Amino acid sequence: MERIRVALVDDQALFRAGIRMLLESQPDLVFAGEAADGAAAVALAAQAAPDVVLMDVRMPRLDGIAATERILADAEAAGRTPPRIVVLTTFDLDENAARAIRAGASGFVLKDAEPEFLLAAIRTVHRGNAVLAATATRELFAHVGRGRGRRPAPPAWDGLTPREREIFALAARGLSNTEIAAGEFLSEATVKTHVSRILAKLGLRDRVQLVVFAYEHDLAG
Structure with a gap:
């Protein structure tokens, strides 16, 4: 153990x-x-x-x-x-x-x-x-961040492919890999790979950090 x-x-x-x-x-x-x-x-x-x-x-x-x-x-x-x-x-x-x-x-x-x-x-x-959970993170940052200005996205954002940006937007809304896979007609393994690449490219630790990034750069949709 x-x-x-x-x-x-x-x-x-x-x-x-x-x-x-x-x-x-x-x-x-x-x-x-x-x-x-x-x-x-x-x-x-x-x-x-x-x-x-x-x-x-x-x-x-x-x-x-x-x-x-x-x-x-x-x-x-x-x-x-x-x-x-x-x-x-x-x-x-x-x-x-x-x-x-x-x-x-x-x-x-x-x-x-x-x-x-x-x-x-x-x-x-x-x-x-x-x-x-990503949904709770979104609620938290919406609550505490009212009235704050958003920062422009860093250069790393331009390194995401169009598909990765689509997956990013869905993950930022709090959707799980299972939900993204069902909505986009992908396998969960494919979604997981996309999310891992997004996190690596943006230098983020996990999906919570992804939601924080999306909210603070006005990318949450």
Whole structure:
């Protein structure tokens, strides 16, 4: 059994103790350490090399958004595989959650979520998928982004083929590979290949980042 190393970052000791007990009860999870603020989280990530980091948003010294950016940047600079980061937040349509996703988090989980949901989120991001569905990402960014200007698409956008742009638009609307395949009369494998190429060309990590890219560059349709 592959065991997933999970680190926890939160400034509330009682909350950390509860999550630690939950993680240690799972045979496929390893508790890789904890930190009470973002600065300590950066050091913990470098030392413990967790696969997944559960990251609170609001913390002293360095908040979860800045810590997420630092952890991912440090891993890239060191040539390490970066951990997947799941943000812990109190509100579902939260500006800070949106900022964390922009910073590279793979999604967020509400602090009052059921334990089974949190465990499923850890396993989901470890497999390389995003916790937050693309449709929910679209709703989040529509909510927090009203009144903001859009940036022009970067040069990498011009590298997409017309077919890839069509698939991009459908994925940006929150459609799954299965739904895109059915609507476009393609196999799911073909759609998956298109999506992988789109992500690679645009330098995006997952479909959540794709939706963020589409929204911020006014390409969501």
